[in-house]
Amino acid sequence: MANRYLYADSEPFPLSYPFLPTLERFVKSAAGALQALTALRALNRDVAEQRAGAVRDIERLEGFIGDVLAAVEAARGRTDAQMVGTYAEELRAFIERSSQASRVARERDLEHKVEEKQKKIEALRTTIRERIAEFLLNGHFDIGDSRFRIRLGEGRYRLWATVTVPPSLEIGYQLAADKLPEWGEARRLGGFVGEMELQVGMKKAWLSRDLTREVVRVDEYILAAAVLDRNRAEVHLRRRADGPSDTLVLFLQRSDAGFSAVIDRPGEGNEPSRFQAVPEDLPKLEAIWQRLQEACGAALDRKQTVDSVVLDGLDVFEDERVVGFINTFIAQYAPVVGEIARRSPAPRELSLKLEHDDGRREEIYLNKDQLASHLNGLDAEVLEQFARLEILPKYELQAG
Numbered sequence: 001m002a003n004r005y006l007y008a009d010s011e012p013f014p015l016s017y018p019f020l021p022t023l024e025r026f027v028k029s030a031a032g033a034l035q036a037l038t039a040l041r042a043l044n045r046d047v048a049e050q051r052a053g054a055v056r057d058i059e060r061l062e063g064f065i066g067d068v069l070a071a072v073e074a075a076r077g078r079t080d081a082q083m084v085g086t087y088a089e090e091l092r093a094f095i096e097r098s099s100q101a102s103r104v105a106r107e108r109d110l111e112h113k114v115e116e117k118q119k120k121i122e123a124l125r126t127t128i129r130e131r132i133a134e135f136l137l138n139g140h141f142d143i144g145d146s147r148f149r150i151r152l153g154e155g156r157y158r159l160w161a162t163v164t165v166p167p168s169l170e171i172g173y174q175l176a177a178d179k180l181p182e183w184g185e186a187r188r189l190g191g192f193v194g195e196m197e198l199q200v201g202m203k204k205a206w207l208s209r210d211l212t213r214e215v216v217r218v219d220e221y222i223l224a225a226a227v228l229d230r231n232r233a234e235v236h237l238r239r240r241a242d243g244p245s246d247t248l249v250l251f252l253q254r255s256d257a258g259f260s261a262v263i264d265r266p267g268e269g270n271e272p273s274r275f276q277a278v279p280e281d282l283p284k285l286e287a288i289w290q291r292l293q294e295a296c297g298a299a300l301d302r303k304q305t306v307d308s309v310v311l312d313g314l315d316v317f318e319d320e321r322v323v324g325f326i327n328t329f330i331a332q333y334a335p336v337v338g339e340i341a342r343r344s345p346a347p348r349e350l351s352l353k354l355e356h357d358d359g360r361r362e363e364i365y366l367n368k369d370q371l372a373s374h375l376n377g378l379d380a381e382v383l384e385q386f387a388r389l390e391i392l393p394k395y396e397l398q399a400g
Contacts, residue, residue, distance in 0.1 A: 006361070007343040008351035015336065017140035020350060020366040023333060027386070028374045029135035030326045033128045034382045037322050040124040043117050050117075054110040058103055065099045129317060132325065133306040136171055142332060148296035150226040155241065157183040160307070161300055169316075169328050172308035175299050183299065186241035190219030192291040196284055200248060200263050201275040221248060226292055231255065233289045252289050261285040326385060334388040341390060369393070 005013035013019070069092060076088040144164040151158050159175040177183040190196070196219045221237035224246055235250040249264040261277035277285055309316040309325065316325045337350065344351040348369055354362040368391045375383060375392070386392060 006353040009343045022140045029131045031374045032131035036124045036127040136306050137303050145230050148228040152224050168312045170310040173303045174305045176302040176304040186222050
């Protein structure tokens with residue numbers, strides 16, 4: 001019997017990962033991101049106000065200069081003395097030069113102030129990314145679909161994964177393939193599926209014009225690259241790891257009509273390149289897809305970097321979508337926290353049990369006040385994001 005989690009009342013807990021440490025990691029990371037976001041928004045408002053102030057200053061200066069030049073022109077018109085006319089031209093030129101210098105000085109002052117604030121804004125953006133990445137690399141959460149990419153280069157593999165978190169969040173990771181021995185060198189397809197033959201086309205029979213089936217041992221081919229989505233896959237194979245190009249490319253697809261496959265032989269230009277897989281090979285091709293998917297899924301725990309976070313098709317790190325990102329996980333965790341709280345004996349504690357495979361049980365606690373302490377310093381408006389988790393004292397919620 002494997003280790004399993006239980007509620008405090010010893011009823012089975014539905015999740016198999018350490019939920020309470022994950023919850024604390026989420027609250028800490030989310031609070032840090034929201035704190036940085038609040039500061040970033042304040043700086044953006046300052047920049048907008050400074051730009052607007054500079055525009056107003058320049059508009060007022062231009063209005064004043066217009067009034068002065070109009071007064072000079074009016075005074076000049078009251079006399080025909082040549083000296084007055086000459087001086088008026090000199091005065092006009094001086095006023096225009098002076099006003100232009102004042103505009104340039106104001107714009108430079110604005111540019112300097114904005115540049116300083118922009119550095120702080122970029123630092124806050126980096127903080128938001130780091131806080132979110134800390135959670136996404138080390139936290140646990142429910143995942144919908146997973147998509148994978150594999151690429152062999154210089155004798156080693158690189159792996160990428162994109163996972164979906166319902167309803168509309170997508171997270172892109174690079175996986176630490178260099179820390180997985182099985183991905184440390186070129187792998188033959190047979191390592192995934194065992195011995196396997198596939199018909200890859202038709203060829204002329206020996207000393208005859210008749211066509212005969214062309215069958216190859218694909219298990220001897222090297223996996224060069226792959227894209228594995230939910231309903232389509234593309235698998236690139238080579239005869240040798242250092243081969244100049246792919247020998248076979250498998251295009252696999254699932255649809256309402258069933259499973260289908262096309263085999264491409266890009267390196268052979270004398271014969272038709274693409275071949276519709278024969279029905280008896282379809283189970284084998286689907287097995288290739290499944291085994292590669294399983295191998296990548298086993299590597300999903302070795303996340304190395306967060307490459308992208310997309311909510312509703314848009315970058316999460318663009319201002320308001322950080323809040324939407326955090327709300328996605330609050331919505332996922334809130335019912336679980338509520339049920340743990342309902343079954344926990346102490347009102348300000350969240351309690352679970354870990355039952356080891358030898359039957360021994362270990363009590364796990366998370367103090368709500370300790371959890372809430374990560375939220376200290378957040379604005380009341382931001383604090384409200386966490387109300388659904390029911391971790392804050394009542395007076396704090398009322399104050400928010």
